[in-house]
Amino acid sequence: MRSSEWSYCTPRSASGLGMTVSVQANDALIVIDVQNDFCAGGALAVPDGDAVVTPINRLMAQFPVVVLTQDWHPRGHTSFASEHEGARPFDTIDVAYGAQTLWPDHCVQGTHGGEFHPDLDVERAQLIVRKGFRKAVDSYSAFVENDRQTSTGLDHWLRGLGVDRVVCCGLALDYCVRYSAEDARARGFDTAVVESACRGIDLDGSNDAARQALRTAGVQLI
Ligand code: VGL
Ligand code: ZN
Numbered sequence: 127m128r129s130s131e132w133s134y135c136t137p138r139s140a141s142g143l144g145m146t147v148s149v150q151a152n153d154a155l156i157v158i159d160v161q162n163d164f165c166a167g168g169a170l171a172v173p174d175g176d177a178v179v180t181p182i183n184r185l186m187a188q189f190p191v192v193v194l195t196q197d198w199h200p201r202g203h204t205s206f207a208s209e210h211e212g213a214r215p216f217d218t219i220d221v222a223y224g225a226q227t228l229w230p231d232h233c234v235q236g237t238h239g240g241e242f243h244p245d246l247d248v249e250r251a252q253l254i255v256r257k258g259f260r261k262a263v264d265s266y267s268a269f270v271e272n273d274r275q276t277s278t279g280l281d282h283w284l285r286g287l288g289v290d291r292v293v294c295c296g297l298a299l300d301y302c303v304r305y306s307a308e309d310a311r312a313r314g315f316d317t318a319v320v321e322s323a324c325r326g327i328d329l330d331g332s333n334d335a336a337r338q339a340l341r342t343a344g345v346q347l348i
Pocket of ligand 2: 197198199205229232258
């Protein structure tokens with residue numbers, strides 16, 4: 127891993143919009159799941175989720191490579207509690223690849239909830255990675271699905287562009303941002319998470335657990 131210095135400051139700005147990240151030519155910003163269903167009024171609304179849009183727009187303007195991920199489930203996806211008799215959202219069940227948390231139906235392909243937040247500058251992105259589109263496999267990470275085997279191809283796409291540092295932001299800190307950043311690091315990318323541009327769902331202390339896991343994995347929290 128190349129040693130890197132992330133310079134990050136929020137000078138004088140009460141709104142937090144003075145954020146600057148020192149960006150280099152081989153850096154990519156990965157914007158995780160900033161979609162209507164994770165924002166206010168959405169099916170799986172992350173507390174204060176809309177607050178990430180403005181800082182993320184600022185970040186996107188600074189990065190040479192920008193990737194968006196889009197949670198993109200078919201109707202009847204296995205991660206939906208509604209598919210499992212007697213189950214309720216946020217229960218955990220065992221599936222073929224291990225434990226799976228169940229969610230309210232969300233980010234269904236072709237629905238308003240699956241679209242990006244209307245204020246997100248989507249035209250800044252070169253690539254949109256859709257994930258979770260196989261009915262029987264969920265996918266939190268931008269790199270590999272929850273079976274931990276099925277690649278999204280993002281690793282090779284980034285390598286093909288010469289990217290060696292990845293900065294993650296978006297929703298939700300404790301699920302898709304966490305797993306994406308851990309997997310980026312495990313694939314050898316120098317990796318950071320901009321916490322002020324993330325919000326978490328926070329089930330049973332999962333925000334703190336995510337921060338701890340990210341630090342342990344060698345991901346920088348900035
Ligand atoms: C997410 C739960 C289910 C996320 C996606 O984007 O963090 N969480 N699907
Ligand atoms: Zn999902």
